[in-house]
Amino acid sequence: MDIITVKNLYKVFGADPAKGLALVKAGNSKEEIYEQTGLTVGVQDASFTVAKGEIFVVMGLSGSGKSTLVRMLNRLIEPTAGEVWVDGDNVLTMNRDQLVKFRRSKTSMVFQSFALMPHLNVLDNVCFGLELDGMPRPQREERGMDALKQVGLEGWEKAAPGELSGGMQQRVGLARGLAMDPDILLMDEAFSALDPLIRSEMQDELLKLQDRHERTIVFISHDLDEALRIGDRIAIMEGGRVVQVGSPEEILQNPADDYVRAFFRGVDPTGVISAGDIVRDNQPKVIWHTPEGSPRATLELLNNQDREFGYVVGSDRKFYGVVSTDSLRDLLEAKNGKGNIEQAFLEAATPVQEGECLQDILPQVASHLWPIPVVDENNLYQGVVSKNRFLRTLYRAGNDNGNGNDLDQ
């Protein structure tokens, strides 16, 4: 279910936004409009939806409009045109009181610079939103302590924010957001100011929190690895436009344009693309009808097709094993032309799950001669990942020069 729906959202900064809006809609570029009128187009024609419980990452270069976009979701920045719907409510038609209520109950925000109040201690910072909402001190402190515990900062409640390290300060910022128990957490480059080690620790923390209590998170980032790591879906922004929205795999595999492709250059795709994404059903399948199977017929089949390996599946497509011409020949020799096909299965040929990423299946792909069989969670055979295909995928993602996939055998 979608919790946020954004339709044709625009933001033009400057004295006469209406004029800028007309110019953008007439197809003028951001640069042209700036030169002609001095108006800045922050966001143009953004449309997307965010599903309940997902981590939606908005990614783009500096100045591409990410912060503007996320601030229009809770109207910290007033949109010039368009619609924002949250949980069925039109955010842009809310009056001041409704907006305040909306911000207190539905959303919360975490900032790049932490934005902790220096005149309040850690606990009061965490309770700040609850205090604004008029919650009595004992209740809000209880909630605040709970939020601090969630981010692993119990014992620090009386400290001043300035006494904490950057990572800890952002934990406080996160706790402040969590204390309000919002449906939606807006995070504007929340981890960008942290050093890489702390950053990945915080990402883990966020994913862990997400495991325990599913919230919808709109996460702004300019760090691709971060986006791929935590994002269920990613929106890519360029020059105020949302140029592509999709799962990390979709975007990696089918970048919408050169901008997106350029963005992904140099990413390690093995952590993102899964076996299921590149699986091919192009190997000889051997259906196991009779109890013994038919080793001789199978060998015949492989020889005829000039293939070395066969994939044995049940009539229900369940995967059983891999046989090779060698293993079949050995079996037939040992048993005088008889024997169960099971005895010809290559022992090391275990299947991988389609959800496993390339990184995980790399050892298998690299160490075996046969294409690695891929099954789904019900053990149904999906196809194989060959060395060739594996390498091609890496090559394509690394070099972004398109369609190598048809060349597979």
Added chain:
Amino acid sequence: MLRFEDQIIPLDSWINQFIDWLVEGYRWFFQAIKWPVEFTLTGFETGLLAVPPLVVILVFVAIAWKSSGFRLALFTAITLVLIGLLGLWEDTMITLAMVFSSVFFCVLAGIPLGIWAGRSDRFEAIIRPCLDAMQTTPAFVYLVPIVMLFSIGNVAGVLATIVFALPPLIRLTSLGLRQVHPELVEAGFALGATNWQVLRKVQIPLALPTIMAGLNQTIMMALSMVVIAALIGAGGLGSPVILGLNTMDIGQATIGGLAIVLMAIILDRITQSMSHKNNTQGGD
């Protein structure tokens, strides 16, 4: 031939006519300004003079002790006793009453105006030249119309002092608000604060050290107006100075000046340490 023996342009009498007209036509307006000032001033004055000097001294010493510490408390005690021994007690209390009243009205007007200026660029743009004018115009220039409109005396003195001492408080309140990091204000709004809550729970607490510095300046400037105010008949420590100068009684002028300087030191130290305290409480 121009000999300039007679006045051709009777500007002075025009101005007199204008002032007369103003006073006649708008008496209610000037009364409305004068009345609360007079009320506050007499309140402070009778209060300070009615209480036995020892009590006043003890209160000041206690405030000094609390805000700063033993040394300032000791200095305050010695100074106030010395002033009493010099026979300037009553003048000092009148001066304090005038300083307190003008600072009271400065705070009443200056902090809201400063907050407004801090939150609105347009208002800041309007008020800035006014403040410049108030600060750069020599006090003597507006003493004249003030005397004409309010006649001589303590009230006119306080009004002149307000004009002179108000600008730094407005300026520094506005500056303090503007110095608050915009992300903190944004965070306030994002967490569901109303305008008023952002002002009260984010902007003012964070601007407080700067506002206190403005208050300190306002108090100092109010005190520095004491001698000038005495020119238009205001009482207090300015009058022995003016009187001494007029009668060539250098001794009397000097002890008046000395008392002013000592009071300035005490008030400055007390307000400064107050603003420092605020500073470290909000410290990061």
